[in-house]
Amino acid sequence: MPLLSVKDLAVRFETHDGIVRAVDGVSFEMEEGETLGLVGESGSGKSVTNLALLGLIPSPPGVMSGVVNFDGQEITKLPEPDLRKIRGNRIAMIFQDPMTSLNPLLTIGRQLTEVLELHKGMGYSQALRQSAAALGEVGLAEPEKRLAQYPHELSGGMRQRVMIAMGLLCEPRLLLADEPTTALDVTIQAQILELMAAVQKQHGTAIILVTHDLGVVAGSADRVAVMYAGRIVEEGPTQDIFNSPVHPYTKGLLSSVPRLDSDTSCELSSIPGSPPDLAEMPPGCAFAPRCKKVQKECLLTQPDLVSSGSPQRRHACPIASLPASREANS
Amino acid sequence: MSQPLLKVQDLTKHFPVGPRTILGKAEQFLRAVDGVSFQIEKGGSLGLVGESGCGKSTCARTIVGLHPATSGSVRYEGVELTSLSRQGWAPYRRKIQMIFQDPYASLDPRQTVAQILDEPLKLFGLGRPRERRLRVLALLEAVGLNPRHVQRYPHEFSGGQRQRIGIARALAGEPDLIVCDEPVSALDVSIQAQIVNLLGELRERFDLAYLFIAHDLAVVRHLCDRIAVMYLGRLVEEAQRDELFKNPSHPYTKALLSAVPYPDPEVERTRERIVLGGDVPSPLTPPSGCPFHPRCHQVGEVSGDRCSREVPALVHEGQRSRACHLD
Numbered sequence: 001m002p003l004l005s006v007k008d009l010a011v012r013f014e015t016h017d018g019i020v021r022a023v024d025g026v027s028f029e030m031e032e033g034e035t036l037g038l039v040g041e042s043g044s045g046k047s048v049t050n051l052a053l054l055g056l057i058p059s060p061p062g063v064m065s066g067v068v069n070f071d072g073q074e075i076t077k078l079p080e081p082d083l084r085k086i087r088g089n090r091i092a093m094i095f096q097d098p099m100t101s102l103n104p105l106l107t108i109g110r111q112l113t114e115v116l117e118l119h120k121g122m123g124y125s126q127a128l129r130q131s132a133a134a135l136g137e138v139g140l141a142e143p144e145k146r147l148a149q150y151p152h153e154l155s156g157g158m159r160q161r162v163m164i165a166m167g168l169l170c171e172p173r174l175l176l177a178d179e180p181t182t183a184l185d186v187t188i189q190a191q192i193l194e195l196m197a198a199v200q201k202q203h204g205t206a207i208i209l210v211t212h213d214l215g216v217v218a219g220s221a222d223r224v225a226v227m228y229a230g231r232i233v234e235e236g237p238t239q240d241i242f243n244s245p246v247h248p249y250t251k252g253l254l255s256s257v258p259r260l261d262s263d264t265s266c267e268l269s270s271i272p273g274s275p276p277d278l279a280e281m282p283p284g285c286a287f288a289p290r291c292k293k294v295q296k297e298c299l300l301t302q303p304d305l306v307s308s309g310s311p312q313r314r315h316a317c318p319i320a321s322l323p324a325s326r327e328a329n330s
Numbered sequence: 331m332s333q334p335l336l337k338v339q340d341l342t343k344h345f346p347v348g349p350r351t352i353l354g355k356a357e358q359f360l361r362a363v364d365g366v367s368f369q370i371e372k373g374g375s376l377g378l379v380g381e382s383g384c385g386k387s388t389c390a391r392t393i394v395g396l397h398p399a400t401s402g403s404v405r406y407e408g409v410e411l412t413s414l415s416r417q418g419w420a421p422y423r424r425k426i427q428m429i430f431q432d433p434y435a436s437l438d439p440r441q442t443v444a445q446i447l448d449e450p451l452k453l454f455g456l457g458r459p460r461e462r463r464l465r466v467l468a469l470l471e472a473v474g475l476n477p478r479h480v481q482r483y484p485h486e487f488s489g490g491q492r493q494r495i496g497i498a499r500a501l502a503g504e505p506d507l508i509v510c511d512e513p514v515s516a517l518d519v520s521i522q523a524q525i526v527n528l529l530g531e532l533r534e535r536f537d538l539a540y541l542f543i544a545h546d547l548a549v550v551r552h553l554c555d556r557i558a559v560m561y562l563g564r565l566v567e568e569a570q571r572d573e574l575f576k577n578p579s580h581p582y583t584k585a586l587l588s589a590v591p592y593p594d595p596e597v598e599r600t601r602e603r604i605v606l607g608g609d610v611p612s613p614l615t616p617p618s619g620c621p622f623h624p625r626c627h628q629v630g631e632v633s634g635d636r637c638s639r640e641v642p643a644l645v646h647e648g649q650r651s652r653a654c655h656l657d
Binding site: 041042155157158185186187188189190191193194212213214215216217218219238239242252253254256257258259260261262264267268269270271272274275 | 382488489491519520521522524527530546547548575586587590592593595596597598599605607610
């Protein structure tokens with residue numbers, strides 16, 4: 001049985017401009033100890049997917065539907081007190097911006113011990129000892145001193161280490177990391193990614209890594225799911241996605257990333273246009289208006305995510321799986 | 331050799347911080363830019379890279395006169411800019427333009443595109459109203475926007491389109507040099523590629539020179555012929571682009587290059603990575619000697635405590651400069 005299975009997850013927001021389908025029928029599974037890279041551009045629904053898994057969608061205006069099975073338990077229908085027992089305990093989350101996600105009024109120590117007191121029923125002094133150990137584990141020098149400090153006294157990289165330490169305090173089975181290194185410089189990013197890999201190896205934590213940086217995914221994820229306009233358009237093992245992308249969006253995304261070893265004499269390939277407005281979605285495939293290989297049927301029906309080749313590979317483009325001859329004729 | 335378009339020499343920018351003395355003098359200074367020198371030829375492009383807080387944006391803003399320089403010189407076609415008065419600056423404003431990072435914050439939300447683009451034309455006295463209207467349409471066309479959208483407001487455009495408007499505004503006065511401060515880092519990759527291509531195309535078409543500030547080395551590599559790496563307010567290395575990427579010579583450049591993630595799982599999983607310890611020190615209390623020495627992985631290769639005692643000078647060697655005590 002997979003650790004996490006998500007079926008038809010959908011989140012819509014009722015706004016003044018109409019209904020925004022931020023996540024629109026997302027399904028995937030995760031095994032213990034694996035890393036799933038959830039990639040896509042801003043507004044593609046990757047962060048909302050993560051929030052929805054923990055039941056953190058504010059309602060109203062948000063409406064969530066679908067099934068989330070975690071560790072054999074369906075968690076979307078759980079009442080709030082039960083969800084609270086899972087959040088930060090068995091499923092933890094690391095946010096993008098460690099400045100706004102730590103409480104500026106509380107010391108680092110207070111924020112860490114709270115987690116342990118709440119979930120593990122520890123006393124303050126024991127929780128404090130454990131917190132210091134956790135800070136040491138994520139490579140912060142002088143952990144005892146850090147416990148007495150406030151978030152503003154630490155640098156961005158140090159704060160993100162605190163966030164990771166906090167996320168791992170209860171040894172969660174699943175860690176949701178939402179752009180954990182986006183706010184950091186590359187040299188600090190390298191430190192944090194290395195740390196997350198080490199922690200995962202030691203504790204066997206499964207990680208959903210939400211990011212827009214394909215380089216980060218290439219180095220850290222076992223599997224990749226590419227999202228566009230609220231839907232997964234392609235999914236598969238990291239190697240396969242990078243070596244033989246099928247969906248035109250994945251192809252376009254991969255080739256528009258500037259690389260340190262690419263040919264600079266020619267232009268970067270880019271995807272024309274911009275992502276659709278989620279409040280005014282086209283009826284067919286959301287990518288059709290920007291797609292080079294668009295066909296008549298693309299504009300009419302929304303393609304489903306189907307398996308192709310191996311059971312691990314899925315994509316949502318009926319045109320891409322046609323034999324090449326028809327593609328060439330069109 | 332002919333005169334360079336822009337020559338920056340020993341430029342420093344120190345900001346006074348902290349408590350003042352009775353006479354109103356600051357006792358502590360933040361050394362944001364601390365002796366930076368480089369030059370850009372006509373039609374050339376220099377990428378200035380470094381991590382946040384290294385002073386690259388301050389450097390750009392000091393060059394265009396948005397901050398007065400503390401000391402040093404900025405010469406544009408031989409004319410010293412740092413000592414110019416506001417009026418003296420006027421003709422150079424037209425020749426040196428800037429593109430900003432945030433396309434949302436750098437456009438006036440209450441002006442239509444027509445007004446945004448007309449303003450510099452009016453200011454520089456370029457043509458009568460009718461000519462200016464045509465010029466505005468031509469500018470929109472040049473940056474790949476639909477001229478029919480000329481009466482729209484910034485909020486009606488996407489981030490990438492807004493950055494195009496910012497570029498059109500910079501082009502309005504027919505500049506020779508555009509200072510681009512992180513022009514693509516707020517954009518998604520597929521849009522980023524469009525803008526990078528556009529900047530490359532415009533450079534050819536209008537014979538522009540760029541000073542391109544960025545933290546993304548891969549983007550810089552696509553647009554610039556020369557690259558300068560900054561660390562804590564100083565240049566640590568400057569070289570021709572391919573030279574720098576193939577044979578980085580300063581330990582910081584090496585670490586920076588090795589930290590950039592590759593969008594390729596095979597490369598990413600097999601290569602050796604230099605992971606630097608610690609954080610970038612505060613420019614309020616820079617370390618003694620070489621600013622990079624507390625994090626440097628090669629500090630042991632220099633005999634004695636030279637790295638922690640002596641600030642290495644930027645030494646020119648052929649087409650490359652480097653500030654390091656290593657041999």
